[in-house]
Amino acid sequence: MITLILIFFPLLSALALFPVKGKNIKILALAFSIIEFILCLVAAFQFENNAMPQFMVDVPWIVSLGINFKAGIDGISMLLLLLTTFLVPLIILSSFQNEYKNPKLFYALILFMQSGLMGVFTALDGFLFYIFWEMALIPIYFICLLWGGQERIRITFKFFIYTLLGSLLMLVALTYLYLQTPGKHTFDLLAFYSLHLDRTTQGWIFWALFIAFAVKMPVFPFHTWQPDTYTDAPPQGTMLLSGIMLKMGIYGLVRLLMPIAPLGLQDWGYIAIILSIIGIVYASCIAFVQKDVKRLIAYSSIAHVGLISAGVLTFTLQGLQGGMLQMFSHGVNVVGLFFIIDIIQKRTNTRTITDLGGIRLSAPLLASFFMVIMLGSIGLPLTNGFIGEFLLFTGIFQYNPIFAAISGLTIILGAVYMLKAYQNTMLGEKNRITAIFPDLVLSEKLVLIPIVIMIFWFGIYPKPFLQMTEPTIKNLITIIGK
């Protein structure tokens, strides 16, 4: 039951925004998202750390096609639901200093998207998964299209077509699997898991699904929609995309690709890992010649996601655990970073690195928050980035030590570009543009404080979160080991 509530509460609250008049929209949207977060916490407290999906919902939906509304929450889902419900209120709150035209639609779309995301992370039926997958895409398309920057029409069009193409590959794969199910066909994921297709077919399925997810994450070389879209989208759009939506791709790897095509993973996984690792180094290098801070963070995100994807694809306990943890950490950090960039842009009307500098002199608080989030992002011990990175490296090392050494370059290159960005924006002398720079206001502090708390919590005591996903991951490994 709680699963249904978690999925549909945001949808209903999105609808509930329309009759409301006046300026209360923001506050109302925030209130709804906080309620959703509390509901998710309730679920988390009732959640038992075992491998089985809990809070199951299983009702026939389109009976003639064997499609059920089947959803449930296991450890991995729980972690991502927490991430989503934790970030959405912050993202809504982060817009309090922005004035958007047509705010009703804006906030309704955010909540609508949340509904889709919650659905993706709980669906246990292939068809349902696909529906929610697309349901999350449509609102973000409109958010980028209606509130984006100068070139939004061209860029969002490309983004939409690109990701839709990926989704179609997934649809083809799902349909094929559906037709392979014995007896009365079904989209039930458990039925898909027990198909045991032959090697060649699994190879095809692997690639169809991998490309679908790789576009979403994005993994090199399917990433070219990402920097443009991140740069041009409104800040909240960027946060939704990078903080939550890209996790759909990684989640898909674990939920669909690995259990359905284990032999495909065995045969082709190394290519996917190599692509991910190339992406790490490639994106890091590109990041430090960027002049636009937002673009720089966009590329850094490609590098970080590459590491997660490589670690997860090694299919080791540490790699998977690290991947799960790092998904959460990356979501928190990247939202923080994009928010800080938004703050800078609102106050100075620029994001060009060389135009900024000396902000720490007038806004020490902002500089301190930026410092903490930056350190989290480059994975300093005792911040959230470290534990995940360490586990990921351990996973990759077991797979291949050389791969680990190369992907390890990210801790050097990451330090190079992040420190450069920090130094050029925050340190140094003030200039004409940064001469007047008011420090944080209340609503901005309220966004950054939870983020910083999370950074330290994950860095110092990640155990509850690791325990949450561990049984599920171990179960996954044993299922596939058979």
Added chain:
Amino acid sequence: MLLLVLGSNYLVMFVGWEGVGLCSYLLIGFWFKNKEFNNAARKAFVMNRIGDLGFLLGIILIFITFGSINYADVFSHAKSFSSNNPTLVLITCLLFVGAMGKSAQIPLYTWLPDAMAGPTPVSALIHAATMVTAGIYMIARSNVLYTLAPVTLSFIAIIGGATALLGAAIAMTQNDIKKVLAYSTVSQLGYMFLALGLGSYTTALFHLTTHAFFKALLFLSAGSVIHAMGGEQDIRKMGELNKLKATSLCFLMGTLSIAGMPFFAGFISKDELFSVAYEHSQVFFGLLILIFAMTGFYMFRLYFLVFNGSFRGTEHQKSHLHESPKTMIIPMAILAILSVVGGFINFPEVFGGNHGLSNFLANVIKPAFYTGEAGLSHLTELFLMLISTLIFIIALVAAYVIYVKKSVIPVSDEKEMSLIYRLSSNKFYVDEIYQTIIIVPLNWCSNMFYHFIENSFIDNIVNATGRAMVFGSNKIRLAQTGSIGFYIFAMVIGIIMMLLFNLI
């Protein structure tokens, strides 16, 4: 730092390790308005991170090999490995890469002199007492592993020796008081690694301790000098500062100790290293004689230039000269005393000492090749001490003759320098070499990735796919002519084709 030392497993050590790295980054960049200081801070952080990658991979390999990262488990498991087991060699090498970064060894040493940008007490802290010695500590802590990997030990000895030599060679011609001390630190760290590499971990820790005393003292005294000079750091503009009695006395104590005045702390710890080297290899022994001489020389050069001769600064600075307040003098005095007597914690047997430190550490640290100084007769030991005293005197006299008798002031014009002098004063162009072989190509690569591969290649393929679609659609659109005759014709062809396929 305490976390680093007190932790009982490698991960906790790493946490402390990165923690001190971060602190030094923040401290070096303390005056954050200055771009150069910020760059130095960033350089320090990034170079440390290069080492950290090695360290991290080492920890991961330890975890995978031994299934644990607790010292106790790892060391007890390690005993079952044979000597020079490839995995162990790899582990120890990876850990050593970490130590190279943190303890400023070749090739990752260039951040340390630049780190002088920070406030002087910071220099004292990171250069003498804490951060840079973390690498030494880590290797001494893992001595069980290193003993089983003699290949790595020889490698460490070579790197340590080379760094000691290079550091000393550069220090001889620097004109910035803090830079001299910084390169001297690099050189002294080289000693310690040499000691580690020769398998005498205790000697390294002993020298680490005495070095912490006298180097902290030297930095604080230097800070006091700079304070008195109103921020001036160029020793060519100093001189006659023995007016500042307390400071000059403290500085002298530090200098004597580091240069190896008999029975001062530095003498005793260096002597221990000397006998270790004597026992193991003539090459290192010869190298050490040379480096000891250079150390003595550059330290006295520094001392004489700063405190003797006539004052060479501006009138304003002269009137500004003053002794530092008590809060600065007292810590210096304490360190000065320690620099003199600190050696007694591991006083050699030959003078009735009992090797307190070695015994204290004996449970944790087993020397790689031999035990104590039992291998050398007391006579040899005395002989070695004599040699090192001689070196000390020669260095002292040489420096005295050049900088006091002849009152030579280092020139600043490059043309007047000899080739070697020029090389040394430009730090053998190492920074420039790094610039050319690493940073420039990296930037070039990044730009190429961005402009050619990213924008012109990958993105073009993506866009070309889109354009091909549009192009194709435009062509196919032409088929929609609107002529009924054509449609019927196409339909008939289609039906015939279908029938044909069915027949086949």
